[in-house]
Amino acid sequence: MLKVIDIEKALTRKNVLFIDVRSPSEFEDGTILGSINMPILDDEERAIVGTIYRKENPHEATLKGLSLVSTKLPNIYSTIKKYSMEYDEIVIFCWRGGMRSKSICNLLNMLNIDNVYQLKGGYKSYRKYVIDFLEDKVEQYKFIMIHGLTGVGKTHILDQLELIGEPVLNLEKLAKNSGSVFGDIVFTGKPPTQKMFESLIFHVLYSSKEKYIFVESESKRIGSVQVPESIYRRMVNGYHILIKTTFENRIEVILKDYANYLGINDSKIIASLNHLRKRLGNKAVNDLIDKVEQKDYTYVIKYLMEHYYDPLYNYSIQKYKNYDLVVDYEKIEEVIPILSDFGKSIS
Template identity: 30%
Template sequence: MSELKVKQSDPQEQQLYRSLFLSKTPLIDLRAPVEFAQGAFPESCNLPLMTDNEREQVGTCYKKKGQEAAIALGHQLVASDIQNRIEKWARFKEENPTAWLYCFRGGLRSRLSAQFLKDNGVDINIVPGGYKALRRYLIEVNEQAADKKLIIVGGNTGCGKTLLIQALDNGLDIEGRANHRGSSFGKQVTPQPRQISYENQLAVDILHISQHSNTLVIEDESKAVGTLYVPPLLFAGMARAPMVVINDPLEIRLQRLCYEYCTLMTEKFSQALGPEQGWLAYDQYLHNGLFGIRKRLGTEKFKVINDVLDAALKQQQSTGSVAGHLNWIAPILSDYYDPMYQYQLGKKTGRVEFSGTYQEVKEWLTVNKK
């Protein structure tokens, strides 16, 4: 996203923003809930000065009658509940002594809120430039990451690419932060974040990694991760970066996928929805995932594999065993995922610097960390 791509942040302000994110400073976001829902920062808490309706009324007034009238209306609208809002800010500051606050531009809403707090005996710092400046800074972080040393981890489905990224202290987990595995079976129990929040979190991760490593290790992924998109310049950097490829045996890959798709997702759905509704949601998750690749498999093959999936679910429900799922996971690897990935990898062979088992690739990346 580049919706705030204007002049670059001031160097001193950049240092402040970097410090705020690296220290995980708690942030009071004064924007209205509708603004916060569009995108937020990892350590931010929405404690708005105005409700959505109040903000809308003030905005309309500003357009029709100007700033002075809008400010007067804003005071009038929040007057009856302002003490309650101040108490929430004060309580947050008491629980988080290092907290800062901001509104969209670090202007009127921030100054008014800080003054309200000060009148009630609470001092708090205002983020200069507000949300807009913080967001612009994180956009710059993502864009500049494309010029860092990037190493891309490839390999067939089930090779443990995401597991490896998560095991490395310089791994940038673009799938984990998107809350999606990046495949037809990638959907998680909880929803994906908003695009802006996703980009913000990736940028903060990059800042943390950059403290101890000049290299970012990222999974070989398409531009889209579920409904989200990898920041464009970062993705462009990934597309030209050197690669390492995991070549794990089929049996190990099958066991990993059976655990991720079946054992783990059964547990997650059950925990989130309860045993009965969780099972129905899990059943639907697997059927939807298979349905998503039906055209690639072909109608007849899809029907056969779908019957195998039904039998595996029946066995799992009656015995608790997920072993039957190997019987449908294996053919979707051999008939869809492996041929597709090998075709894509064939266009990248000139970028491959090392290949080996999961453990061998992990050791190579550790040695080449810097």
């Protein structure tokens, strides 16, 4: 008998594996976090079946689909059989709980793999659950937004807070972009789609044991994705902490941040500098490119901080005149216990 589970119950399971049987392009556009892709039809095959469905009839399309899937069934069975011994439950899903997931679940049940469930409503139900959560449940969280000029170490502070178990929503890490003109230099891999970005945010909040959460001051757009309006609104209306330190400390932090990427990413740095011609002028950008080619990165960092980043961030910082806390540090380690205590004081 086919066993069905809804997304709310499925997300509470501890030792569960989600298997997405949709095509690779559907999977890449958005899936349940942590799921693996085991496509019934690849993108080309799906297009073939779809064309037959439109130009001929559903019956012929089904026959073609069956012929394409039949050769994959032994591998699907053996793979899921192995997973069934590693996980307490396996949840299989397609777009909306239709033929693709149902047919695989029925096959596995007939072959006596009894810890397999079909996800009711498929990925569509998960997507709705994420959207509803971000719209309706986010009000329960108190956001603590960390502000400061470039180089004060906001990302390092988030990382250190996370290491000691404090709740952190690192939007730049999730977006794989630091939200600036040089945002993609320190990140590898393809950035998430908007759907996946929202899913990543959802899972951080959903799994948080606290009702407060630290987040870095961001604009709505980070690289290729946007912070959902409900999240951004909650950030703006939350608590605000301003971090300060010396100019020398800030240069040291930036050099540390980019140390592993300088030299090998000079072409990316130069491309990013070219985007600043309108803002800084051709002469300044040409001089900066010369300095990059000479490996004089300290000069480039100082110039950009004084003439680009500080004016930009000062405007943002001044929008929040009454900060809940201002921390001016000599050593960045001093900041962590202060912020941790602040979080606990509002919980």
